Amino acid sequence: MSTTLVSRSERPPAPAGTGARKLTERAFRIRESGIIVVLVVFVAITASIQPRFLNITNIQFILVNTTVFALLAVGETMVVISRNYDLSVGSVLGLSAYLSASQFGQHQGIPIVAVFGIGLGIGVACGAANGIMVSVGRVPSLVVTLATLYIVRGLDILIVGGKEVVASSLPAAFLNIPRATVLGIPDLAIVIAFAVAVGAYYLRSFRSGRELYAIGSNPEAARLAGIPTGRRVFVAFVCSGAIAGVAGVLWAAQYGTVDSTAGTGYELQVISAVVVGGVAIFGGSGSAVGAALGALLLNTISSALYVLGISPFWDQAIWGFLLLLAITIDRLISVRLTAALRVRGARHE
Amino acid sequence: MGLRVEKASARLPGAPGPSGPGPVLVLQHAAKAFGAVQALLDGSIELYPGEVHALVGENGAGKSTLVKILAGVYQPDAGSLLVDGRQVTLHGPAMARAAGIAVIYQEPALFPDLTVAENMFIGRQPLRAGRRIDRRAMRAEATAIFGQLGVQLGPARIARGLSIADQQVVEIGKAISLEARVIVMDEPTAALSAAEVDRLFDVVRTLSASGAAVLFISHRLEEVFALCQRVTVMRDGRQVLNQRIDGLVASDLIRAMVGRDLAERPAEAHGTPGELLLDVERLTREGVFTDISLTVRAGEIVALAGLVGSGRSEVARAIFGIDRYDAGTVMVRGHRLRRGSPTGAMAAGVGFVPEDRRQQGLVMDMSVQQNIALASMQRLRHAGLIRAAAERALAADWAARLRIRYGRLRDPVSMLSGGNQQKVVLAKWLGRKPAVLIVDEPTRGIDVATKAEVHHLLLQLARDGVGVLMISSELPEVLRISDRILVMREGRLMAELAQADASEEEILSAATGQAEPGTPGPPADHPLGGQDVPGQTTGDGRGPAERPGGRAHPGTP
Numbered sequence: 001m002s003t004t005l006v007s008r009s010e011r012p013p014a015p016a017g018t019g020a021r022k023l024t025e026r027a028f029r030i031r032e033s034g035i036i037v038v039l040v041v042f043v044a045i046t047a048s049i050q051p052r053f054l055n056i057t058n059i060q061f062i063l064v065n066t067t068v069f070a071l072l073a074v075g076e077t078m079v080v081i082s083r084n085y086d087l088s089v090g091s092v093l094g095l096s097a098y099l100s101a102s103q104f105g106q107h108q109g110i111p112i113v114a115v116f117g118i119g120l121g122i123g124v125a126c127g128a129a130n131g132i133m134v135s136v137g138r139v140p141s142l143v144v145t146l147a148t149l150y151i152v153r154g155l156d157i158l159i160v161g162g163k164e165v166v167a168s169s170l171p172a173a174f175l176n177i178p179r180a181t182v183l184g185i186p187d188l189a190i191v192i193a194f195a196v197a198v199g200a201y202y203l204r205s206f207r208s209g210r211e212l213y214a215i216g217s218n219p220e221a222a223r224l225a226g227i228p229t230g231r232r233v234f235v236a237f238v239c240s241g242a243i244a245g246v247a248g249v250l251w252a253a254q255y256g257t258v259d260s261t262a263g264t265g266y267e268l269q270v271i272s273a274v275v276v277g278g279v280a281i282f283g284g285s286g287s288a289v290g291a292a293l294g295a296l297l298l299n300t301i302s303s304a305l306y307v308l309g310i311s312p313f314w315d316q317a318i319w320g321f322l323l324l325l326a327i328t329i330d331r332l333i334s335v336r337l338t339a340a341l342r343v344r345g346a347r348h349e
Numbered sequence: 350m351g352l353r354v355e356k357a358s359a360r361l362p363g364a365p366g367p368s369g370p371g372p373v374l375v376l377q378h379a380a381k382a383f384g385a386v387q388a389l390l391d392g393s394i395e396l397y398p399g400e401v402h403a404l405v406g407e408n409g410a411g412k413s414t415l416v417k418i419l420a421g422v423y424q425p426d427a428g429s430l431l432v433d434g435r436q437v438t439l440h441g442p443a444m445a446r447a448a449g450i451a452v453i454y455q456e457p458a459l460f461p462d463l464t465v466a467e468n469m470f471i472g473r474q475p476l477r478a479g480r481r482i483d484r485r486a487m488r489a490e491a492t493a494i495f496g497q498l499g500v501q502l503g504p505a506r507i508a509r510g511l512s513i514a515d516q517q518v519v520e521i522g523k524a525i526s527l528e529a530r531v532i533v534m535d536e537p538t539a540a541l542s543a544a545e546v547d548r549l550f551d552v553v554r555t556l557s558a559s560g561a562a563v564l565f566i567s568h569r570l571e572e573v574f575a576l577c578q579r580v581t582v583m584r585d586g587r588q589v590l591n592q593r594i595d596g597l598v599a600s601d602l603i604r605a606m607v608g609r610d611l612a613e614r615p616a617e618a619h620g621t622p623g624e625l626l627l628d629v630e631r632l633t634r635e636g637v638f639t640d641i642s643l644t645v646r647a648g649e650i651v652a653l654a655g656l657v658g659s660g661r662s663e664v665a666r667a668i669f670g671i672d673r674y675d676a677g678t679v680m681v682r683g684h685r686l687r688r689g690s691p692t693g694a695m696a697a698g699v700g701f702v703p704e705d706r707r708q709q710g711l712v713m714d715m716s717v718q719q720n721i722a723l724a725s726m727q728r729l730r731h732a733g734l735i736r737a738a739a740e741r742a743l744a745a746d747w748a749a750r751l752r753i754r755y756g757r758l759r760d761p762v763s764m765l766s767g768g769n770q771q772k773v774v775l776a777k778w779l780g781r782k783p784a785v786l787i788v789d790e791p792t793r794g795i796d797v798a799t800k801a802e803v804h805h806l807l808l809q810l811a812r813d814g815v816g817v818l819m820i821s822s823e824l825p826e827v828l829r830i831s832d833r834i835l836v837m838r839e840g841r842l843m844a845e846l847a848q849a850d851a852s853e854e855e856i857l858s859a860a861t862g863q864a865e866p867g868t869p870g871p872p873a874d875h876p877l878g879g880q881d882v883p884g885q886t887t888g889d890g891r892g893p894a895e896r897p898g899g900r901a902h903p904g905t906p
Contacts, residue, residue, distance in 0.1 A: 205481045205482050205484075206480065206481060206482065207472060207474055207476075207480075207482060210463070210467060210471065210474065210482065211471065211472065213460070213462060213463060214460045214463060214467075214471050216462070217460040217461055217462040217463060218458055218459065218460045218461065220458060221458040221459065221460060222460070222471075224442050224458065225471050225472055226442070226443040226446070226472055227471065227472055280462075284460070284461070284462035284463075285462045
């Protein structure tokens with residue numbers, strides 16, 4: 001008996017375990033590859049009807065449009081995985097967009113990096129405020145961020161009033177950020193793809209990242225396991241805020257014109273992207289890559305409808321439909337998965 | 350089993366030497382009170398490396414409190430805890446873990462979305478360059494631990510869907526990876542099948558062979574004798590027996606556990622039963638209970654005894670119409686009740702005091718007054734509105750009759766003590782003047798004085814001609830106030846005993862099937878009032894069904 005116990009890594013893994021692992025891995029791969037399949041099918045259908053959809057300008061347009069959402073989706077993923085929600089990202093983006101872009105008018109020759117720094121700072125401040133109320137004040141994040149959604153937007157309106165930043169006040173280098181390309185791919189898309197990868201890697205491979213999953217998976221057990229749940233959730237909110245701040249600056253560069261309505265309603269679009277991307281709405285599972293792909297899918301759909309000349313009304317209806325579909329699939333997968341794992345792991349049934 | 354892996358012996362510290370090492374953990378005279386309830390008066394225990402130590406006692410004897418003190422969840426009011434001879438104070442679960450104490454609960458709380466290996470190593474995952482998690486090392490280590498325990502469990506699968514037994518294995522693996530030297534298992538076998546219990550025992554023996562001290566809590570005495578070397582018996586918050594198990598037999602432990610004053614038995618004589626109020630015939634719900642026939646007459650208290658999980662509460666819920674049933678009939682005063690309709694049952698004069706008063710019996714945010722009036726809305730309604738004055742009068746009346754202690758009737762019911770909350774639930778139903786009252790665990794978690802008041806109240810009701818069907822896990826209570834005792838096991842009625850003939854031992858034998866040799870052990874649950882006992886036949890060697898006055902019921906499979 002003891003001889004079999006000696007070998008460790010060489011020992012063939014338990015059959016039940018392998019089967020179950022393959023199953024789970026497949027399920028998770030499906031979550032992401034599923035979006036890719038939908039994306040490809042959608043693009044193929046659209047292109048067969050309207051070949052113009054696949055021209056390089058349009059693809060670039062879609063990619064650049066996606067960047068802001070994909071970025072926001074990464075921050076939101078961190079929050080949602082920990083069984084929280086950040087509804088304030090749209091307002092934070094708007095405030096950051098105005099305050100950062102208006103610096104170019106107020107301080108001639110201010111370096112672009114400094115402007116990004118300002119956006120980041122605004123985002124961090126808002127995120128920290130959310131995080132403190134959620135983790136120290138123990139107020140449900142839905143309530144906290146709903147409040148800050150209005151507070152930050154109100155602040156934005158107070159500051160901006162009827163004014164707006166116009167493209168002519170912004171330096172050309174700034175406006176060119178979303179337009180620069182390498183081999184036809186927008187630089188910005190590459191940078192954002194990299195950022196998404198970093199976010200996904202952090203969540204996957206660092207203790208603090210995994211602990212966010214643990215907190216979302218079973219908050220009580222996380223506390224008992226000695227995980228500093230308050231601190232982890234706080235950091236998630238700070239990251240989400242910081243990302244929204246930076247995304248605000250990018251938004252300004254992309255659109256050139258910033259008034260007090262910038263980013264209105266983005267929070268729900270971002271949460272849609274996250275959920276469509278396979279992040280469980282009650283926390284515990286999902287990936288940043290999936291969320292970014294969700295953002296890409298939703299933007300592609302908007303663009304396709306535009307190219308096909310379909311009323312933008314359908315845009316929202318289809319987003320809603322996709323959301324339902326994603327949640328349904330999510331439920332189906334988890335129900336099936338649980339059942340399958342139970343059967344495979346069964347010894348006492 | 351003695352030849353353990355190199356890595357294992359490094360992890361599980363030294364096996365007991367021939368010299369006989371001292372205790373690794375000593376808890377002396379620990380006491381803990383919750384409000385007025387003294388849960389633990391004198392909890393003491395000594396755990397030795399390499400030994401499996403049993404802790405047995407009735408429910409409410411203080412076992413769970415003692416476990417939670419060891420787990421660092423509760424801080425004792427008095428007493429001392431020594432680990433390796435050094436005094437320690439545990440201010441939380443993390444400190445208990447650091448002191449080398451791991452607690453495996455009956456139903457572990459895992460992270461369902463994380464892998465088995467991550468569940469074991471969360472917060473302590475092995476790292477490689479750049480503080481990144483080394484998944485391969487983590488899985489290899491988990492595999493090694495499972496190998497050492499001799500169990501097959503894939504470290505890379507997610508925890509969702511694991512059986513309770515496998516979840517416990519994950520927790521045990523975690524304890525090993527934490528190098529725990531004291532492993533406390535709080536009723537680990539309660540929810541396991543026989544095969545899983547065997548596997549768990551192998552794991553526990555492996556653990557103790559490698560030098561860990563195991564505290565094993567179980568309601569099943571045969572398990573205690575099969576696995577443990579030393580036993581502590583607790584009764585009423587105190588240690589009443591502590592010795593090596595050799596030389597002891599089951600009846601010694603039972604006597605130590607029960608050992609109470611039998612004089613408190615049968616209280617007042619009840620009047621003769623009156624008309625037939627509740628007549629349940631061959632009630633069956635597939636997979637839950639089968640062929641349950643029972644009657645309750647006016648002025649009778651009928652107890653439904655049995656292990657938790659034997660289907661007692663389910664029968665009560667089906668009678669009242671909360672749950673459906675597949676076959677059989679429920680008649681109240683000759684009228685057949687519609688199945689699945691609590692409204693119908695209430696209209697026929699049935700009241701139901703559920704087991705979990707906080708979740709099911711009360712609306713915690715509403716006032717005392719509103720809770721009492723809740724089931725009497727029909728009477729209090731006037732032109733569609735509730736008359737506040739009438740509501741208040743009703744509530745004040747019942748609160749006085751039941752001697753409910755409250756501040757104001759408008760205070761939220763959550764401010765009352767458990768016993769007074771229970772009285773509010775009773776008042777709610779009594780306000781309807783029920784013909785039949787079903788009470789599920791009426792005195793659970795209630796202090797002794799209030800308990801006596803509730804007993805008195807139920808007896809009073811019976812005297813007034815109400816038929817009472819009482820589910821209770823407390824055998825003294827069952828013996829004290831009921832006229833007839835029905836015992837359930839695994840969803841079937843096993844015996845009916847008249848109060849005069851019944852004894853705790855007899856009820857237990859029927860509930861656990863111990864009297865009939867060769868029958869499978871009790872289903873996965875805590876027994877009756879924790880009298881937990883089995884392993885024992887009644888003095889005359891007769892099964893419960895053969896008792897005089899006992900009615901035989903179709904047997905078990």
